Amino acid sequence: MTDRSRPTLATVAARAEVASSTASLVFSGSARVAPSTRERVLAAAAELGYAGPDPVARSLRSRRSGVVGAVIGERLAYAFSDPVSVQLLDGVTEVLSPLGVGLLLLPGDADRHGPTLAQLAHVPLDAVVYATCGLEDDPALEHLQRRGVPIVAVDGPRLDDLVFVGIQDRRGTVELTRHLTDLGHRRVAVVALPLRLDGTRGPVTPERRARVHFLDVRERALGVEEVLGPVPLWETAANAVEEGERAGRALLDVPADERPTAVVAQSDILAAGVLRAAEALGLRVPEDVSVAGFDGAELPWLPPVRLTTVVQPTTEKGRVVGRAVTDLVAGRRPDDVVLDVHLSVGTTTGPAPRS
């Protein structure tokens, strides 16, 4: 004795003895419909247990699905272990949710650095946010452009046809590096985020460096070198505390006169790992070695130290992305946005040790 099948607008209209077009007007709300008619329709809907117009049918006409894709370059567990990614998406949903638009997760997996074509092709999309990935030579990109799905690229790349939202990676790192040179540091090493998502780890060769996939990674490296000239880069395989620790051990477990007096990590997560390595090696921070990060992430577990870092407005960046998406969906073409960053000096950087 369950329902035969779900009621449709036509069913409701029939019950209320109006045309389906009239019923449609009622549910679209802001129309001129006689109050009495409106009530009849609503009553009929209630009696039939009608849940409102079918979103899919509605989308077919309106050419809008209420779904915005978030392309994640890795599996969820990795991407979201970084509070920066999470805050970014938080900002995006903060803007999109009130508009009745949802974020559809399109993660990669262990092997693929993004969703497959099969995943993309079957899913309705009003727009797409490229959140944690390089894209460029991505087959998905071509598919989306064919479909006419507008794209917002966060932190890169900068391409025509794509709206770019990023931060002043270069300027922030320059400011940070000046802070270090002011403190007397000359021997500085960089713990870099992955240059490409291929699991490579270790000192960065010039050849490797030439193939860097991520704009922000490149800029953050150049920022340091703009002040200090060439510095050694140590690449990590992922943005994770363990990776930072591994890099930290490699860089710091050497004779004191070869050891960098300061380590600049390209993320706070990596910096946390470097701090752990220093502790394990019996090095005091900042007396023996200074450590700095990037992001200004909330790491509630980090105290008692306060990390020196370049703070980016992560949640605001997400909101900006959300607004860009809104514009795009409405047919407007928003400008690229580059957000400000600022240096936050904590307790992990101090004068360079005299050698």
Next chain:
Amino acid sequence: MTDRSRPTLATVAARAEVASSTASLVFSGSARVAPSTRERVLAAAAELGYAGPDPVARSLRSRRSGVVGAVIGERLAYAFSDPVSVQLLDGVTEVLSPLGVGLLLLPGDADRHGPTLAQLAHVPLDAVVYATCGLEDDPALEHLQRRGVPIVAVDGPRLDDLVFVGIQDRRGTVELTRHLTDLGHRRVAVVALPLRLDGTRGPVTPERRARVHFLDVRERALGVEEVLGPVPLWETAANAVEEGERAGRALLDVPADERPTAVVAQSDILAAGVLRAAEALGLRVPEDVSVAGFDGAELPWLPPVRLTTVVQPTTEKGRVVGRAVTDLVAGRRPDDVVLDVHLSVGTTTGPAPRS
């Protein structure tokens, strides 16, 4: 000189001089179409830059959108600061992604503990996962049921019409508590997850306790009491390290003869906070006080200690949810699932101090 408008299946069919129904067959792949015809169609599609059948139109016919909602009871930044939530969704996408199904985030905001009706109503949904919330008296629930959207409830509640996927909360806590009593502990306090999402914090009164909203929270409390009888519960306002620390200070900053010899936190995140409180108060763990958690979460920043905890198979739980969703979408009605947990004894529990 941009494209006039996107090509449709009809355009492609016309160009290839076949019926649109035949062209459709080509794109649905597994049909009997003459190879020569197939190639003609594919060629026409390529020339026109056709991106494949429109997902929305396809959905309208097939009654399937490829979108599964994930209802999150808070804003993203909070929900995803818990690695357990993230791993759960990771497991879900691991199963769903290869099927071309995406997870649509439906978060609440600061005020609302879940998406609004307006958010839900406009979005296509094949099924919904209730991931971090109590639901029950949720208006969204009624809407979804009207629409006939099947629901998987993770960790509760258990209702008819809902598929339940959970873990042995009770049994796990019993085992943990036995471990503590074996070590001689009798004065045990519980740091509880929020009983409801209303920002309450502090000792739990019987009235409050009667109104607990979350099944797992209730079960984990009962597990302790099944062994020890009534114990004091201290409720936190959120699953966060700071909240655990706050609770830990309240419970531990008392004269030694009133102080619990062991604290059972209902999550590892909260336990981490309790550890911080103990450290701040100069109490040694486990010599002065034992601390235990729940979840078996990966907290890469927690070492050097290894938390005694009840390990749940979080990612596997996500996969189970993913499979349940798959069944539901295919029209099957999967059974409820309760997954095993096990005790993992770390370095944070030890013999009760002699008093």
Next chain:
DNA sequence: TTGAAAGCGTTACCAG
């Protein structure tokens, strides 16, 4: 203010 009719882009069914 309401109704009739024409799509939106596909797929599914039934002939041929």
Next chain:
DNA sequence: CTGGTAACGCTTTCAA
């Protein structure tokens, strides 16, 4: 193996 035709559930002119 291929073509015609009828839905899918709704919105949106255009008339009345």
